Amino acid sequence: MTADIHTLTGAYAVDALDDEERRFFEQHLEACEPCAQEVAELLATAARLGAAAAEPPPAGMKAKVLAEVDRTRQEAPRPRVGGSDRAGRADVAGGPTGRPWWGGLMLPAAAVLIVLGIGVGVLVNDLYGRLGSLEQEQVRYTEIMAAPDARWVEADGPDGSLGRVVLSASRGEAMMLVDGMDRAPEDHIYELWVIDEGGATPAGLFDVDDRGRMSRVVTGDFADAAAIGVTVEPAGGSPQPTTDPVMVLELGT
């Protein structure tokens, strides 16, 4: 990735980014209004290229689609929160149109991803500036990120989902992000574990939002921890894992 992430608007609009870059760029879009606006326009332009390729669908397709529609349950409408400030988000792969409750938290999350994932001086200054103006929980993110021993770990999860953690052993804190994960099955929840030689210590419960995302601070003794794991547990959580992990972030200690 080169320095100027803003020029990726075109490649994004024609789906020419690979999955990982697409995710990074979508997180950038959360924080960059000019890019979001440009992307909205370029997606509309790309759609014109698509419309120019229109051709009559196969004859039997309508009946098949209508039959499938008849037995397909729709997603419930969601309350719209905070207006349409995300003018340019390509809300196609999933996700409600309103800003989720953790929307405010995702700003530092996006900042971390861009700073650590891309490492661009200009953006760092810009985003640190934004981070400085955020408060409370967000300050914790900043502090974890700024800790001298902060480390960055990623791992793949099921169905193309991704877990990322920024961890500071000296602070005993980690900032955990999950993206693209299915919601926990009914009557179940995801449970986080800090895993060391002594076994697995519960580190909190979570489920993802409708966009398959989650972000939170995980506290624990990471000094000798080998990994952070995620398992599916019955609602309410378990004192010890009862299933194989769906995601393991190896801390490499």
Add this chain to the structure above:
Amino acid sequence: MPGLRRLRSVAPAASPPTDEDLLLEVARGDQPAYAELYDRVGGLVYGVVRRVVRDPAQSEEVAQEVLVEVWRTAARFDPDKGSASTWILTMAHRRAIDRVRSEQASRDRTQRVGQREHQREYDAVAEEVEVAFEHEQVRTALAALTDLQREAVELAYYKGYTYREVAELLDTPLGTIKTRMRDGLIRLRDAMGVAS
């Protein structure tokens, strides 16, 4: 005259609903509205998917998935963010690209790009035939781009190459390809008078 009264009662609704009106109705579970929306966008969805995926049977499968997805997730559509056709076509293109890439994921990328390069001549001919489908305005706007802008945009949008692959195919630096995709699209946007 009962007939006239009936005519009067439908008169105010005479202007046809926009795609956006229909999609908002669909979001409320209106199946007749969905059927009408299908008639308007079914060919758009199938066309863009077919262009990218090529194989007719697979294209139909992907187009069907997309169209059912439109029904399932209609509540996510926000008319403030863009038109119904953009929302639907963006989804269709993304799904088509995902299909093409997942099919090819197990193959060696470099080898694949090499193979594709040999197919380009054939594709270029097929392309000329398909150009007949293109809307005049789009064709004119594409023709006004520089060769590199047009190739970068077309290889990505219609063929599903990543910009890295496009850079390799056109033997051009990555940064240049990214920039050409962006300024090419911006030129198309301006030429076609597209607003978000």
